[in-house]
Structure formats: structure tokens, C-alpha cells
Amino acid sequence: MLEILLDATVRAGTPILFATLGAIINERAGIINLGIEGLMLIGALAGFSATYFSGSLLVGVVAAFCVTFIAGSFHALITVQLRGNQIVSGLALTMFGVGVTALFGKGMVGLTIVGFERVAIPGLSQIPIIGKAFFNQDMLIYFSFLLVFLVWFFFYRTRWGLGVRSVGENPAAADTCGFSVSLYRFFAVTVGSGFVGIGGAYLSLASTPMWIENMSAGRGWIAVALVIFAGWSSQRAMLGAYLFGGITAMQLRFQAMGTTISAHILQMLPYFFTILVLVISTHRLQKGASQQPEGLGLPYDREDRK
Amino acid sequence: MSDILHIENIRKTFPGVIALDDVSFSVAQGEIHTLLGENGAGKSTLMNVLTGLYHPDRGHIRIAGEQIHFTSPRDSLACGIGMVHQHFMLVPAHSVFENILLALDKVPNFYSRKTYQAKIQKLIDEFDLDLDLDTPVWKLSIGAQQWIELIKLLMRDCQLLILDEPTAVLTPQESERLFNVLRKLRKQGKSIIFISHKMREVMEVSDRVTILKKGRSIATRTRGDFDESILASLMIGKDKIPQWQKTLQMSDEIVLDIQKLSVRNDRGLSDLDAFNLQLKKGEILGIAGVAGNGQKALAEVLTGLKNTNQGRILAGQKDITNSNARYSYIAGIAHIPEDRKTIGIAPDMSVDENLIMKSFKSGSFRNWIFQNKRAIRRNAEEKIEQFAIKSGPDGTPLRYLSGGNIQKVIIARELSEHPAVLVALYPTRGLDIGSAGYVHKVIADGADRGMSTILIAEDLDELLKLSDRIAVMFRGQLVGYVDPRKTTREEIGLMMSGETPGDSA
Numbered sequence: 001m002l003e004i005l006l007d008a009t010v011r012a013g014t015p016i017l018f019a020t021l022g023a024i025i026n027e028r029a030g031i032i033n034l035g036i037e038g039l040m041l042i043g044a045l046a047g048f049s050a051t052y053f054s055g056s057l058l059v060g061v062v063a064a065f066c067v068t069f070i071a072g073s074f075h076a077l078i079t080v081q082l083r084g085n086q087i088v089s090g091l092a093l094t095m096f097g098v099g100v101t102a103l104f105g106k107g108m109v110g111l112t113i114v115g116f117e118r119v120a121i122p123g124l125s126q127i128p129i130i131g132k133a134f135f136n137q138d139m140l141i142y143f144s145f146l147l148v149f150l151v152w153f154f155f156y157r158t159r160w161g162l163g164v165r166s167v168g169e170n171p172a173a174a175d176t177c178g179f180s181v182s183l184y185r186f187f188a189v190t191v192g193s194g195f196v197g198i199g200g201a202y203l204s205l206a207s208t209p210m211w212i213e214n215m216s217a218g219r220g221w222i223a224v225a226l227v228i229f230a231g232w233s234s235q236r237a238m239l240g241a242y243l244f245g246g247i248t249a250m251q252l253r254f255q256a257m258g259t260t261i262s263a264h265i266l267q268m269l270p271y272f273f274t275i276l277v278l279v280i281s282t283h284r285l286q287k288g289a290s291q292q293p294e295g296l297g298l299p300y301d302r303e304d305r306k
Numbered sequence: 307m308s309d310i311l312h313i314e315n316i317r318k319t320f321p322g323v324i325a326l327d328d329v330s331f332s333v334a335q336g337e338i339h340t341l342l343g344e345n346g347a348g349k350s351t352l353m354n355v356l357t358g359l360y361h362p363d364r365g366h367i368r369i370a371g372e373q374i375h376f377t378s379p380r381d382s383l384a385c386g387i388g389m390v391h392q393h394f395m396l397v398p399a400h401s402v403f404e405n406i407l408l409a410l411d412k413v414p415n416f417y418s419r420k421t422y423q424a425k426i427q428k429l430i431d432e433f434d435l436d437l438d439l440d441t442p443v444w445k446l447s448i449g450a451q452q453w454i455e456l457i458k459l460l461m462r463d464c465q466l467l468i469l470d471e472p473t474a475v476l477t478p479q480e481s482e483r484l485f486n487v488l489r490k491l492r493k494q495g496k497s498i499i500f501i502s503h504k505m506r507e508v509m510e511v512s513d514r515v516t517i518l519k520k521g522r523s524i525a526t527r528t529r530g531d532f533d534e535s536i537l538a539s540l541m542i543g544k545d546k547i548p549q550w551q552k553t554l555q556m557s558d559e560i561v562l563d564i565q566k567l568s569v570r571n572d573r574g575l576s577d578l579d580a581f582n583l584q585l586k587k588g589e590i591l592g593i594a595g596v597a598g599n600g601q602k603a604l605a606e607v608l609t610g611l612k613n614t615n616q617g618r619i620l621a622g623q624k625d626i627t628n629s630n631a632r633y634s635y636i637a638g639i640a641h642i643p644e645d646r647k648t649i650g651i652a653p654d655m656s657v658d659e660n661l662i663m664k665s666f667k668s669g670s671f672r673n674w675i676f677q678n679k680r681a682i683r684r685n686a687e688e689k690i691e692q693f694a695i696k697s698g699p700d701g702t703p704l705r706y707l708s709g710g711n712i713q714k715v716i717i718a719r720e721l722s723e724h725p726a727v728l729v730a731l732y733p734t735r736g737l738d739i740g741s742a743g744y745v746h747k748v749i750a751d752g753a754d755r756g757m758s759t760i761l762i763a764e765d766l767d768e769l770l771k772l773s774d775r776i777a778v779m780f781r782g783q784l785v786g787y788v789d790p791r792k793t794t795r796e797e798i799g800l801m802m803s804g805e806t807p808g809d810s811a
Contacts, residue, residue: 158416166404169397170398176357178379178380
């Protein structure tokens with residue numbers, strides 16, 4: 001029972017984990033991206049169609065990354081180069097994503113592909129209770145584990161990562177040290193968007209190997225909230241994503257057991273907990289040291305006189 | 307000596323402002339060249355042009371004889387020009403190590419922490435500094451942060467160092483130490499552009515001095531060719547400084563009594579820690595201390611911008627620590643804030659509107675629920691006349707006025723209701739000498755009328771000139787009071803670094 005629940009937790013949490021990591025990369029560079037929901041949909045459709053036409057799941061994942069990379073570059077162009085309003089641009093990106101995937105996804109509805117299959121890791125998958133949940137999964141889930149580590153390593157052990165964090169905290173400091181603020185921000189937004197796209201592709205290539213209109217169902221917004229819960233750290237993003245995944249898994253379990261509680265109430269639970277977690281984590285943030293990048297949401301203009 | 311830097315006819319304008327009109331000067335190898343000028347003369351703008359942050363509208367920069375065009379700070383750094391900005395270019399949330407690493411050139415993407423930590427540590431040891439590489443920068447004192455800025459430049463092997471008012475955040479003793487380091491660097495053949503408006507320091511370290519005035523370079527003098535009075539007259543020119551006389555008439559009546567006050571900041575650290583202060587009626591109480599030792603929190607508590615954690619504030623016999631009593635009392639406290647553009651005024655509103663912000667509720671400026679435009683205008687005309695505000699055409703948003711005139715608007719508004727207490731936080735920061743003199747005059751005149759002033763300033767000379775008593779703060783605590791007529795700069799300097807004097811006044 002616990003094993004099944006844990007397994008479902010990881011599977012439900014993974015798309016959100018990818019999206020949260022992508023959003024963290026955006027926000028660490030100082031750019032708020034509210035287009036996550038739209039990017040997930042774009043990634044889901046791009047991944048599904050590429051796999052459908054090529055027959056290769058790898059091509060699907062790469063396509064999801066590339067197409068959302070391009071979609072994210074619009075947000076980057078508007079917010080970084082043109083110093084536009086990040087909130088408006090992000091919301092526009094979400095609406096664009098919902099609309100454009102509904103339009104181009106029409107022909108894909110009802111088609112099927114062979115999705116990602118489980119690959120048991122010898123040895124590790126034999127560990128009681130957690131073995132099956134973490135080490136008898138598909139390749140994308142293994143990649144998400146790796147990505148959590150890579151994002152941390154990138155931020156804290158490479159010079160590029162230091163640059164990204166610095167342009168997010170104090171762009172003027174990075175600028176006077178010779179870093180190009182716009183270049184770092186641009187690539188943080190686009191690469192971050194690409195990972196969000198892989199999160200979307202997980203939905204259409206692994207969770208349910210088909211295309212359903214609006215299949216992200218608000219997970220992008222959950223990711224936006226989890227960034228704050230995670231305090232912009234990749235490891236805590238994992239925790240947050242699985243917390244949300246766990247509640248999703250549990251409510252599905254309840255429904256399957258046939259309780260008398262309305263299914264609508266149960267489906268509401270993960271979102272309700274997200275709000276709750278957000279309230280608690282923001283409250284805690286106000287008390288202690290804030291982890292929010294100081295330059296978050298602020299366009300950088302070198303000649304702006306303060 | 308060969309010139310390593312040569313600047314010709316630089317001009318830089320911002321919308322509505324000519325920051326630099328026509329500036330030329332040169333820096334030789336191995337010299338300390340001081341840029342002297344009043345606030346607003348364009349020193350910082352000029353340096354931002356030199357570091358590639360601003361693009362000049364016209365003019366040339368030549369380095370070692372070669373004409374250079376900077377498109378970004380990267381180009382300027384590549385030419386060996388580095389700057390310690392007045393507002394530090396540090397990332398407060400990052401560690402000392404990360405901040406210095408950020409400034410280093412040619413660090414591989416996958417760098418070895420150990421190698422670079424050792425390299426940085428070596429330089430820190432060379433200057434005998436007490437810096438822990440893993441401490442986040444926000445935990446350090448402002449003085450220590452400045453050392454990090456300097457180390458950043460030295461690690462990068464900059465040949466021309468620019469220091470923009472570096473002593474503003476140091477005690478006199480710390481400044482002396484900085485000057486020793488600068489002399490040592492000069493001996494190594496590095497050139498230094500030193501920016502200051504403190505005459506004493508300029509005399510001490512400069513090989514040459516260039517005087518900037520209203521965006522123009524008006525003279526360059528070599529050591530031996532200048533003294534304080536020559537420089538002062540070149541710098542100020544024919545500008546009139548308002549004259550004022552201070553009469554000593556301090557009474558023993560205590561108007562504000564702060565007892566064991568503690569205030570914590572957003573990061574949970576104590577800005578004020580069991581802080582005591584007594585303000586007497588009609589006195590000007592100067593507060594001395596290195597920036598960041600709790601002065602700002604003190605002003606914020608007294609003006610209602612911050613809540614207290616512990617301790618009491620008594621006004622006369624009345625306890626005003628608790629919110630309701632405090633806010634009604636605070637309504638009577640005049641406040642000249644530190645950051646005049648963001649806290650002091652509503653920058654996009656007109657002079658008329660800004661002038662009634664403290665009293666817009668009173669009946670004289672309204673007809674029922676509508677504004678009484680005529681009364682508001684009449685009030686503005688009176689104040690503009692009385693305080694000699696150059697306000698531009700009617701309805702001009704306040705942001706377009708000069709710093710001095712904005713400060714006059716704030717003062718006119720704050721003093722309009724004859725307050726008993728004035729809290730002035732760095733009231734002359736960024737003002738030209740004429741406007742600063744005017745602010746001094748207003749404060750001294752207020753004292754004559756019985757107004758008590760808490761004057762927080764960073765310039766010791768200003769405090770010594772104006773105050774009846776000086777209280778010295780260190781790490782959120784009161785070190786002691788001194789009598790400005792008897793004390794010395796050295797004594798205050800020692801107290802600013804936390805040493806209690808043997809015989810406190």
C-alpha cells in the first residue's frame with residue numbers, strides 16, 4: 001500500500017519538479033516567469049507530436065526542450081532586452097500557450113504512442129518500501145533526479161552559475177565585474193523554460209501517453225508557488241514537488257476506494273495544500289532571512305540614475 | 307611621469323540635466339589624483355563614464371595614448387580600470403569568496419574552490435585584514451565591505467583605481483589605514499583617482515587635484531601649489547553661503563528620554579541594542595557614528611517607521627513607546643529623511659501638493675471633501691517665497707527639482723507646524739555647499755525658537771560645528787556624550803570604533 005502510494009507520489013510529482021526547477025533557474029536570474037503553465041502545455045504538445053511522427057521518445061523530449069526554449073525566448077526578449085513588465089509578459093505567455101496548443105493539438109487528440117516504460121535499476125530497486133518508488137521508474141524520472149543535482153552544482157560550483165545568481169541578486173554588481181547581465185538573464189530564461197517544457201512532455205509521454213487539451217491542469221501555477229516554498233533551492237523543490245505529488249496520489253487513492261466525499265473536493269486538495277504551504281512558507285520567510293533574489297522582478301538599466 | 311589616462315572634453319547629459327558639461331583631465335602613472343568638487347558637480351558621473359557604465363555624449367578617453375571607446379564595464383576592466391563605487395557593487399546574500407570570485411578574470415567555468423580560496427586569502431593576509439571568506443557580505447560592517455571592493459580590484463590587477471568617497475563610511479583611524487594602503491599602492495606604480503569633498507583628506511594624500519564645478523573641470527593644481535583655502539575658493543567660487551549664528555541656550559528640561567531601546571531588523575539582528583539617549587529642550591544633539599551602526603533605526607523608531615522590540619521612549623513624563631500614544635506624538639515630530647526622493651516626497655506630484663502632505667486633513671486646505679486649490683496655492687507661494695525654493699513653472703513634478711530645492715520643500719513642509727522635535731538624518735547629504743549652509747541655518751534658527759534637533763550626520767566637521775552635544779553610537783549602543791567645544795576628532799574616532807572614553811562628558 002505504502003509502496004504504491006510512494007510510487008504514485010513520484011510519478012505525480014515529477015512534471016511539477018521539472019517545471020519548478022525551470023522556474024527556479026528563471027527567478028535566480030531575477031526574471032519572474034508566470035508563463036510556466038503555458039510552457040508546460042507547449043512542451044507537452046511538442047513532445048507528443050515529435051514522438052508521434054518520429055517514433056522516438058528521445059526526439060520527443062529534445063523537441064519539447066527546444067520548442068519551449070524558443071517560446072521562452074519571447075519572454076526573455078520582452079523582459080530582458082526590452083525591459084518590459086515581467087508579470088504581463090508571463091501571463092501573456094500562459095494564455096498564448098493555452099491557445100496555441102488547443103489550436104495545433106486538434107489533430108493530435110485521440111492519437112496514441114508508446115510512452116516511457118519503467119526501467120528497474122538492479123540492486124537499488126530491491127530496497128524495501130522506497131526501492132520501487134524511486135528506482136523502478138522511467139528514464140525521465142531518473143533524469144529529474146540528476147537535474148536536481150545538476151542545478152545545484154551549476155549554481156554553487158560553476159562560474160556561470162555564480163553569474164546567474166549575481167545578475168539576479170544585484171545586476172549592477174555583476175555588470176561592473178564584467179558579466180553581461182542581458183546575456184545571463186536571457187539564457188537563464190530560455191534554458192529554464194526548456195526544462196519546464198520537459199515537465200510538460202512528461203505528462204504527454206509518460207503519465208498518460210496521449211495529448212489532451214489543457215492537460216497541465218494548473219500544474220504550472222503550482223510550480224510558480226513551489227519556487228517560493230522551495231526558497232529558490234533545487235533540493236527543496238524536490239521536496240515540494242513530491243509533497244504535492246503525494247497529496248495528488250492520496251486523493252486518487254481515496255477516489256479509487258470509493259469514499260463518500262465528493263470527487264471535486266478531493267481533486268481540490270492538492271491546490272488547497274499549495275495555498276496552505278505558501279502561506280506558511282511566506283510567513284516564515286518574513287521572519288527569517290529572505291532567500292528571494294534581491295533583483296527579482298526588476299529590469300536592469302545601466303544608465304538608470306537612482 | 308607618463309600619463310596613463312587622458313580625458314578630453316567629456317559631456318554627458320541625462321533627460322533634463324547636464325551632468326557633465328566639459329571635463330578634461332589626465333592621470334599620470336603612480337600618482338594619487340584627487341577629484342574635488344561639491345555634491346552635484348559631476349564627480350560620480352564622470353567616474354561612471356570612465357568605468358563604462360555611462361556612454362558620454364561626446365569627448366575622448368585615451369589610455370596610454372590610445373583612444374578608447376567603452377561600450378561596457380567589461381571594456382573598462384580590460385584596460386585595467388577598476389572602481390570602488392560609493393554604493394558598493396556587492397551581492398549582499400553571497401559570501402565574501404563568491405563576491406571576490408565574481409570579479410576575477412579568466413576563472414574557468416569549473417573552477418577549483420581551493421585554489422581560488424588560497425589566492426584570495428593570500429591577498430587578505432597581505433593587507434592584514436580580518437575577513438572570513440565564507441561569511442555572507444550582509445553580515446559585515448560597511449568598512450569591511452569596502453575592503454572587499456578594494457580586494458576585488460587588486461585581485462584583478464587594475465592599474466588605475468578609482469575610489470568614490472571611500473572615507474564616508476570609515477572612522478578617522480580607518481581612513482588613515484586606507485591612506486597608508488593607497489600610498490603603498492602608489493609605490494607599486496598604480497594610479498589612483500580619489501574622490502572626496504573633505505578638505506583635510508585631500509590635503510593629506512593628493513599629488514594633484516582637479517576641481518570640478520557644475521560639470522566642468524575648472525583647474526588642476528600640483529602638490530605645493532594648493533592649500534585648503536585655494537581649493538575651497540576654487541570649488542565654491544562666488545556662491546553665497548547663508549550665514550548663521552548659534553546662541554547657546556540649552557535648558558535642562560528633557561523632551562525625549564530613550565531608555566534601553568532595542569530594535570531588530572528584518573534579518574533578526576539588533577539595530578539598536580539597549581540604546582539610551584536623552585534629548586534636551588532647545589538643543590542640537592549630534593549623533594556621530596560610522597554608517598550602519600543603528601542611526602537609521604533610531605530615526606525610524608522616532609518617526610514611527612519602525613516598531614520597538616524592547617525599552618521605553620518617554621516624552622516629558624509620558625510613556626510614548628506604545629503605538630497609539632506614540633503615533634499622535636510622532637505626528638508632531640518633524641522628520642528630514644535620509645533618502646529624500648523615496649521617503650521624503652511624492653516625486654511625481656507638484657510642489658504645491660507636496661507642501662501640504664502633512665496638513666492636508668486640516669480644514670484650511672479643503673472645502674468639505676474637495677481640495678481648496680486656492681488655499682493650497684497660496685500656501686505654496688508663501689513657502690516658496692519664505693524658503694527661496696526654485697520651483698520651476700506651476701505644477702512641475704517635484705522630481706525635476708535639484709536636490710537642494712527638494713530638501714527645501716521637505717524642510718518647509720516639516721517645519722510648517724513649528725514642531726518641538728526635529729529628527730534629521732543626513733540632511734545635507736548630496737547637497738551643494740550653499741544648500742547645506744541653508745539647512746544648517748534652518749536647524750540653528752529652530753534651536754533658537756526652542757526646537758530640539760537630533761542631527762544624524764556622517765561629516766564630523768558638520769557635527770562639531772552645529773551640535774550642542776554629540777552622542778556617539780557603535781553597534782546600536784550609546785558609547786557616550788562629548789562636548790563639541792572640548793573634544794577632538796581623535797577622541798570621537800576612537801569612540802566610533804567602540805572604545806569608551808575615560809572621562810565622558
